[in-house]
Structure formats: structure tokens, C-alpha cells
Amino acid sequence: MPKKGNRKRLKFRAEDVCSESVTVADYANADPAIVKSGRVKKAVVNAIEKEVKLLRGLEASQGPVQEVLSSVVSVSGEGCDSSDELDPEDAASGIKGSRKKKNKRRKENSECSDGEEYPIDIWLVLASYIRPEDICRFALICKNAWTVTCTAAFWTRLYRRHYNLDVDLPLRLQPDSIGKMRCLRACVIRSLFHLYEPFSARVSKTPALPESTPTSLVNSKCLLFWVNKVIGNRPEPMWEFNFKFVKQPPKFKNGSSRGLQLPVEYTEVHTNPDSDCYLLQVTTLNFIFTSVVMGMTLTLFTINVSTDMRHHRVRLVFQDAPVLRGKKPRSDQGTQVVLDPVHSVRLIDWWHPQYPTSANT
Structure with missing residues (x-):
């Protein structure tokens, strides 16, 4: 029986790796059963580095080649093999660099998180194209969108948009009763279960x-x-x-219920x-x-x-x-x-x- 230490390791040569045989899928979809460590072997990285130099004619300059290799490794999300690990100093510098990039991205996102505030008239115009089942999603966009759903104009337009003379509505849901401000939202919602087909079908299907x-x-x-x-x-x-x-x-600790006023x-x-x-x-x-x-x-x-x-x-x-x-x-x-x-x-x-x-x- 041969000893474990006498086992021969497979060696990768630059001639074995060509531009057609190396794809991103080889790294992104690599089989963990084949690559147990989940990392790209250093021999493969060296072979790719030499192939990139030959293709792009970058024998003299090392900077662009390192950028290409770093991009490939970052896409795959994998480093070198566990048997050929990087130096501790290089690993520490790489971690610091990634942390700096993350901090810069967080600062940029925090600066752009304020966004743009549009006047309430624009939200009122957009509300004219909202389906009844999407009112909740529309109100969750921002506070101005929610304020629009509180107005009497929003519910009156919604009723007029779906009103149909052929539908037999109760007296309390007729257009004359809808014109009143009191309980306008509740009356419009009740009328939609008579006028709006998806809502009426929901009533018939509900047990x-x-x-x-x-x-x-x-x-x-x-x-x-x-x-x-x-x-x-x-x-x-x-x-x-x-x-x-x-x-x-x-009820909550302060004795009030959660929600906007x-x-x-x-x-x-x-x-x-x-x-x-x-x-x-x-x-x-x-x-x-x-x-x-x-x-x-x-x-x-x-x-x-x-x-x-x-x-x-x-x-x-x-x-x-x-x-x-x-x-x-x-x-x-x-x-x-x-x-x-x-x-x-x-x-x-x-x-x-x-x-x-x-x-x-």
C-alpha cells in the first residue's frame, strides 16, 4: 500500500488551459465534491494569469493582469487552495481593503437615501391609475402617497371609475349617498364588492x-x-x-395603538x-x-x-x-x-x- 505522503499531486500547465475552456461557470458553479476546499487552486490561477498575458500582450506590465485576476476571483467568490494559502500580511491587507470599500458604499448609500420628495398633487394623479387591490401597496410608498388615500377625492374618483348602471346597488351605496363625506371610505369599499368583478368573485369563492x-x-x-x-x-x-x-x-406600553394619525x-x-x-x-x-x-x-x-x-x-x-x-x-x-x-x-x-x-x- 502506498503511503499517503507518496501520493502524486496533479499539476496544471499553461498549455492545458485555453481561453475557450475557462469560463465563469467553472468557478461560479464549481462542484464542491470536486473542489473540496471551495477555492480556486493556485496552479489554475497561475495558468490563467499566463494565458491572459499571452492574449492581451501584457508581459511587461503586471498591474492590469492583477486587476483581471482579482476580478475573476471576486466573481467566483473563491481564493487560493488551502494547501497554497496566501501570506497573512496579504490576507490582512485584502480584508482591510474590502472593509474600506464597504464603508465607502455605505456612506454613498446614506448620502443618497434622502431621495426626492414629490408634491402631493403628483401622487393624486398617480392614484387615478391604481387598482383597488393595490391601494395598500400604493399607500406604503411614502407618507404623501398615504395622505392621498385619506382624501375624499381619492375615494370619490375610485367609485366613479368602477360605477356601473347595470349593477343593482343598495340605496345606501347609490351615487347620491356616496356624495356625503361621512363614512365615504367604508361605503366605497362595500360598493366595490358589488361593482368590481375580482372582489365579487372573491366573495363567492370564500368559504x-x-x-x-x-x-x-x-x-x-x-x-x-x-x-x-x-x-x-x-x-x-x-x-x-x-x-x-x-x-x-x-395596546402598547404607552397605551396607544400603532399607526399614523x-x-x-x-x-x-x-x-x-x-x-x-x-x-x-x-x-x-x-x-x-x-x-x-x-x-x-x-x-x-x-x-x-x-x-x-x-x-x-x-x-x-x-x-x-x-x-x-x-x-x-x-x-x-x-x-x-x-x-x-x-x-x-x-x-x-x-x-x-x-x-x-x-x-x-
Whole structure:
């Protein structure tokens, strides 16, 4: 068996390397299994250096050749082989040089980070070409773009651009009602789910009860609760239990919620009594007596199989205070509302066409 020290190393000659066989892909896409160290061997670098000299006629000058080699190595992101390492002084000088270049780039970027501030009229003109689904992205460009989305002119133009006489709109979403400043933004958003085809298609494709409903409604406050009698195809009527919830916004250490302050002159435009509200509709086959839960916080919401194995069973637990994050609610505490058997469960957002709006919107 030959000893490890007697193994012969492959030698690279300048004649073996030609301009056609050396490509950037040889370095950028080098196989780590072949080049274990992940670096370009010094023999290959010397061969390329000689080839570059022959091609460009730079035998006398060393500077340009070194620049060409440094550019090749920088593109590949690899240095010499671990067996032929550079001197410590050269490596230290190279690291210092790279740090200086990075610092210069950071200074240049910091000097150019201020950018150009355009007047708000330009942003208002650009807003006339924004699709409804891109309003959020447009508002995140800068503060002036966000201010434009707060104006009454922006929402009025958006409504006129998509208004269609052939669409049957509710009375509160007709052009005469849209002309009012109060709740203008909420009315325009609701009208888009009637007028704008991508939004109306989204309503039809959305399931009646999303999978995230049990967790999304936790710690929501019940504002209203009422029961409707539904006459359907069955000989006996069904009963619809409606729970109107509102999500409580997270509070921070200073007691305020995060976000920009709306301009005072456009406060009525963004007024929406139903903001962050949901309507949970539970349709049962029989009338069920329930406790009064208005003003209480929902801490548990489960949907299971009914006792007859043909319908569902809904269980709601309400408490006076929300449950802290990370703690599980106790089932024996609070007020429980059990609805069984349940025919259907629906969750309706405030912008949904079937959401019952408030009287002052």
C-alpha cells in the first residue's frame, strides 16, 4: 500500500488551459465534491494569469493582469487552495481593503437615501391609475402617497371609475349617498364588492366559515346579539342566532395603538362604526334559550359533531375579561352558549354585501 505522503499531486500547465475552456461557470458553479476546499487552486490561477498575458500582450506590465485576476476571483467568490494559502500580511491587507470599500458604499448609500420628495398633487394623479387591490401597496410608498388615500377625492374618483348602471346597488351605496363625506371610505369599499368583478368573485369563492375562525374570534368582544326566525323549505322554521363581534386592537406600553394619525379634515371620511367587526350567524333547527352575552368577551369557540351525528354542535364561552396570551381558558368559568343541532355556521366581515350595516353609516 502506498503511503499517503507518496501520493502524486496533479499539476496544471499553461498549455492545458485555453481561453475557450475557462469560463465563469467553472468557478461560479464549481462542484464542491470536486473542489473540496471551495477555492480556486493556485496552479489554475497561475495558468490563467499566463494565458491572459499571452492574449492581451501584457508581459511587461503586471498591474492590469492583477486587476483581471482579482476580478475573476471576486466573481467566483473563491481564493487560493488551502494547501497554497496566501501570506497573512496579504490576507490582512485584502480584508482591510474590502472593509474600506464597504464603508465607502455605505456612506454613498446614506448620502443618497434622502431621495426626492414629490408634491402631493403628483401622487393624486398617480392614484387615478391604481387598482383597488393595490391601494395598500400604493399607500406604503411614502407618507404623501398615504395622505392621498385619506382624501375624499381619492375615494370619490375610485367609485366613479368602477360605477356601473347595470349593477343593482343598495340605496345606501347609490351615487347620491356616496356624495356625503361621512363614512365615504367604508361605503366605497362595500360598493366595490358589488361593482368590481375580482372582489365579487372573491366573495363567492370564500368559504362560509374559514378554518381560522375559531382562533381569529378569540378575545373578541360581543357588541350585539339577536335572533331571527328563518322560513325555508322545511315545514318548520329555523332560527338564526347572530353575534356581532369586534376585534380589540392590541395596546402598547404607552397605551396607544400603532399607526399614523389621520388628517383632521378627513376624519369623517374614514369614520366606520363597523370597523374590525364580524357577524357570526349560527342557524339552528330549533329555538334555544341562551344567556345574555352582550358586552362580554369570547374566550372559546368550538364546532363539534352533534349528538344525532347528522349536524353540528357549536359551543361558545364568554367571560368578562379577555384571556391573557399563552394561557388556556377554563371551561368551567364564564357563560356558556351551546347551540345543538346546528344547520349552518357563517362568518361575515363588515364589507360583505350581506353584512347588516349600522343605521348611521
